[in-house]
Amino acid sequence: MTIAVVGSGIAGLTAALHAHEAGHAVTIYTKGRLGDGCTPHAQGGVAGVYGAGDSPAAHADDTLSAGAGLSDPDAVEVLVSEGAARIAELIARGVAFDRADDGTLLLGREAAHSAARIVHAGGDATGAEIARALSAAVRAAGIEVVEGAFLVDLLQGDVGVGGLRLLVGGALVDRPADAVILATGGAGQLFAHTTNPAGATGDGIAAAIRAGAAVADLEFVQFHPTVLADGTPFLISEAVRGEGATLIDEDGHRFCFDEHPDGELAPRDVVARAIARRAARQGRPVRLDATALGARRLAERFPTIDRVTRERGFDWSREAIPVTPAAHYLMGGIVTDLDGRSTLPGLLAAGEVARTGVHGANRLASNSLLEGAVFGARAAAAATRSPRSSSEDGGADRVDTRSVLIGSHRVSPGSARSTNEVGDRAEFSRAALQQLMWESVGLLRTDEGLAEAIATIRAWRAEAAAPASLTDHEDANLLLIAAATASAAASRTESVGAHFRERSLIGVR
Numbered sequence: 001m002t003i004a005v006v007g008s009g010i011a012g013l014t015a016a017l018h019a020h021e022a023g024h025a026v027t028i029y030t031k032g033r034l035g036d037g038c039t040p041h042a043q044g045g046v047a048g049v050y051g052a053g054d055s056p057a058a059h060a061d062d063t064l065s066a067g068a069g070l071s072d073p074d075a076v077e078v079l080v081s082e083g084a085a086r087i088a089e090l091i092a093r094g095v096a097f098d099r100a101d102d103g104t105l106l107l108g109r110e111a112a113h114s115a116a117r118i119v120h121a122g123g124d125a126t127g128a129e130i131a132r133a134l135s136a137a138v139r140a141a142g143i144e145v146v147e148g149a150f151l152v153d154l155l156q157g158d159v160g161v162g163g164l165r166l167l168v169g170g171a172l173v174d175r176p177a178d179a180v181i182l183a184t185g186g187a188g189q190l191f192a193h194t195t196n197p198a199g200a201t202g203d204g205i206a207a208a209i210r211a212g213a214a215v216a217d218l219e220f221v222q223f224h225p226t227v228l229a230d231g232t233p234f235l236i237s238e239a240v241r242g243e244g245a246t247l248i249d250e251d252g253h254r255f256c257f258d259e260h261p262d263g264e265l266a267p268r269d270v271v272a273r274a275i276a277r278r279a280a281r282q283g284r285p286v287r288l289d290a291t292a293l294g295a296r297r298l299a300e301r302f303p304t305i306d307r308v309t310r311e312r313g314f315d316w317s318r319e320a321i322p323v324t325p326a327a328h329y330l331m332g333g334i335v336t337d338l339d340g341r342s343t344l345p346g347l348l349a350a351g352e353v354a355r356t357g358v359h360g361a362n363r364l365a366s367n368s369l370l371e372g373a374v375f376g377a378r379a380a381a382a383a384t385r386s387p388r389s390s391s392e393d394g395g396a397d398r399v400d401t402r403s404v405l406i407g408s409h410r411v412s413p414g415s416a417r418s419t420n421e422v423g424d425r426a427e428f429s430r431a432a433l434q435q436l437m438w439e440s441v442g443l444l445r446t447d448e449g450l451a452e453a454i455a456t457i458r459a460w461r462a463e464a465a466a467p468a469s470l471t472d473h474e475d476a477n478l479l480l481i482a483a484a485t486a487s488a489a490a491s492r493t494e495s496v497g498a499h500f501r502e503r504s505l506i507g508v509r
Contacts, residue, residue, distance in 0.1 A: 003016075003024050004163065007351070008135070008138075008145070009037040010372035012028060027145075027175070029146045029149040030148075032199055040127045041127055041196075042369055043302075046083075046119050047113065048080065048084060051107055059113075060080045061114070068361040070360035071360030078338055078374065078378070079374055090373065093137045095130050097126075111271065112365065118239070120239070123300065124304045130369065150203070151164060151166060163175050181349065181376075182348070185200050185204070186202065187201060188330075189202075190433070190481060191221075192437070195235045205481055206476070208342065214343040214406045218330070219499045221331070221441075222330070223272040223327055223328055225272040226241070227325065243301060246264055247264050247289070255274060259274040269361075273443055286324075290317070291318060331497075335391070336348065338378065339381065341389060341390055342391060344390055349379070351375070351376065355399065425456055445499070
């Protein structure tokens with residue numbers, strides 16, 4: 001059996017290793033180099049190691065609470081019950097998680113977790129260590145890897161998906177496969193401010209939409225609260241606040257407690273909105289104060305952040321540093337069942353590209369790497385067991401139909417004005433799209449802003465020429481996902497989790 005895995009983060013590498021070990025012919029296609037993507041940028045860690053007084057049930061409760069009532073309890077149960085085995089597997093494959101002097105795993109705590117249950121590596125370099133170890137395991141196993149392979153489209157087979165159309169070295173190449181596992185990540189490049197790398201242009205989700213697969217929950221975009229507001233966006237891990245850092249305004253006031261009793265450790269959407277509102281009110285970024293942790297502790301626990309902040313002229317052991325929210329993680333994506341199968345036979349998905357149901361309206365910190373490992377393994381098992389099956393436990397029926405898009409011809413109804421009502425619309429550019437999405441489909445959304453965004457994106461798509469270059473294909477993907485995201489946000493009129501509706505537009509720049 002031939003299995004094509006697209007993407008080489010934790011979900012894709014885990015799926016490829018499991019499928020290879022089951023005896024199948026596996027090829028990994030990756031847009032950049034092996035191990036690229038969002039995984040190596042992950043700082044916080046992997047949730048799922050339970051100490052005294054903690055349990056999978058408590059982890060599940062925290063996940064469901066963060067998801068604002070929209071998480072799938074069955075998917076959450078899979079995540080927490082299989083997490084320990086996947087973390088043990090990472091260790092066996094060579095991931096060097098940080099340990100205490102007695103050899104036990106060091107456990108950290110992040111926002112909205114009720115206990116310290118997060119393992120990390122290199123202090124704040126967890127994702128980089130995971131990418132290194134899994135990439136080495138793939139190389140050692142002799143799995144075929146095609147680097148610089150851009151996913152253009154999914155090929156139709158006799159039943160469902162039968163392979164891939166790729167852009168490799170400037171040429172279009174068709175590769176048949178018995179099963180395709182998409183692990184291409186999210187679409188952070190939809191927004192002007194993002195923690196995601198430049199390649200996060202939603203290629204897998206867009207290809208799935210064009211092929212007719214169901215996608216859902218695209219309106220639920222998580223904005224990380226704390227990105228260094230100086231120079232190129234650089235994430236300041238939530239673990240910093242878990243260790244005791246505070247958020248203060250220009251008067252030194254810990255304003256997050258005005259929004260939530262957990263203050264800086266409230267769910268990410270609450271903290272991000274609090275920061276955005278306070279920054280708009282005072283006309284400058286808020287600050288993260290980690291000075292109480294001291295220079296030695298900061299350097300030991302967060303060596304990467306310590307180095308980068310100092311390179312940018314900040315001594316965060318002595319001064320509070322400016323921070324701002326930025327688009328970080330997409331809770332929605334390709335609708336899958338608990339085994340990673342999409343609504344199309346032959347197509348599976350795992351990681352950020354998939355809507356497994358784990359995250360609901362808001363992702364709990366450090367559940368993303370865990371989800372990639374757990375559902376990457378399950379997708380590989382399903383692909384090797386029954387590659388021509390589609391989701392058996394409801395598929396799109398498992399989600400609120402307001403946020404479901406099936407194929408490129410169905411978009412949830414919104415209040416969009418017609419194109420000729422937009423007025424002086426800017427010509428399309430990626431930067432213009434990103435700014436439009438940031439202002440109108442970002443942290444704080446209004447009817448007016450969403451209507452303008454939908455109409456403008458619709459006009460841009462109507463005017464777009466057929467893509468030729470890789471950049472053209474990326475832009476087309478971003479426009480397609482932007483249209484679906486804005487439409488889904490317009491259709492969900494209530495505020496829930498990361499999706500927040502306001503009566504009037506508040507600029508977040």
